[in-house]
Amino acid sequence: MSSQQTMTYAWVVARTRSRNACKTRADLLSAARRRFGTEGYDRTTIRAIAADVGVDAALVLRYFGSKQELFAAAADLNLDLPDLTAVAPGRLAGALLARFFAVWEDDETFLALLRASMTSESVAETLRQVFAAQVEPTLSAVVPDHPRERAGLVGAFIIGLATTRYALAAPGLAAMDRDQITAWATPVVDQLLTGPAPPVPDSAAVRQLPRRRPERQRASLLPSVP
Amino acid sequence: MSSQQTMTYAWVVARTRSRNACKTRADLLSAARRRFGTEGYDRTTIRAIAADVGVDAALVLRYFGSKQELFAAAADLNLDLPDLTAVAPGRLAGALLARFFAVWEDDETFLALLRASMTSESVAETLRQVFAAQVEPTLSAVVPDHPRERAGLVGAFIIGLATTRYALAAPGLAAMDRDQITAWATPVVDQLLTGPAPPVPDSAAVRQLPRRRPERQRASLLPSVP
């Protein structure tokens, strides 16, 4: 793969700033974020991260203890959302989206967390805590009612944008630039934050009437030729 | 893990419907969907799938050739979206959301595809083709303008709902039921589908004037392919 590049890089660096533990540690964290962000948790190997920086794999474990601890150190996410109570009501969505674009594109911390959360329950829990500790309070402060529902929907939309654009690289979203996406997403976020709540019963009162039919048995009993 | 349970299951079944290749194959596909959908591609092992059904791991490879081919067979997704041109304009979002909820909850095909697409470029390509072949045409047929943008945004919202509710199990979305989520999501989808397009320049014509800051040379990787 890129063994030659890695070797050269390691050689140059080795002569340039050899034996600098602090820098090496920071480089390892950066390389780990890049690997975890692009390949996910399982496909990322300690050996690959070490090779990116040009050190031995054993050193990585010596610094961070284990792969999980390395990931926890690399995926420590701080959204640093603005205080929306100090923002003009008409610019709520714009401020939010601008901050999220920065989080997404500054480094690969968010992407690493997002990718890993799809296959690891513990990482998913980490992401849920990020949401509960940073997103929910920020949004609840500027919302007229139903804070849990509104925050959840806005969070889903934000996660959807990130997933579709950065992880999935779907052509629709990947082809648009920041300003276009912001323009389209702003009214959506505005509506979810401050628009009227939908006329829906919160309990199971009306959930009885138009129940759908069996929805066709998708048991897939017809395999193709073996 | 559940070796005893599995053994018992295999024993009972072995006496009940032994040597039924068609049924065994279907069971393997079902177990594969469940495993891939809950644990992702990498954490799912051939041995675990085989143990779920109660057969030897070698048989799985004998039927499907390789792990990748097994996944391809298990994650063959057909959204079966309704023809929206035959739906009353006021019920577009409702019809769409109802169908997507069915896709999400009927079986784990979609979840398997979604989880695996986060860490596999080839699976991501598969999901992009599903979108391009099934979602985009369906939405473009009922949209007044900007079909690519509107379809992309609706797709992002849909993916966000699925990710947040089923893969991430975020408390906000997981606590709401189908009808509540549908009620909140309907105006959003309606607005994205048929609402007014935002006043934004489509090309690089006006993108010059209010140029932001130097953008922090963190070139990053937007749509990259490893």
Next chain:
DNA sequence: AAGACTAGTCAACAACCGATGACTTAGACG
């Protein structure tokens, strides 16, 4: 009932990965 076909099993290989502990060497200090 005998053979043939095929569903299913068994054992093992080769590769890879995370982790461990002993070893080596660079560089600061006296």
Next chain:
DNA sequence: CGTCTAAGTCATCGGTTGTTGACTAGTCTT
């Protein structure tokens, strides 16, 4: 210059996984 500490390396282990080929045993046909 010698030494000591920390940075970094090396060899290796134990475990897992995908994959393979040879083998066993039901079931159907004639």
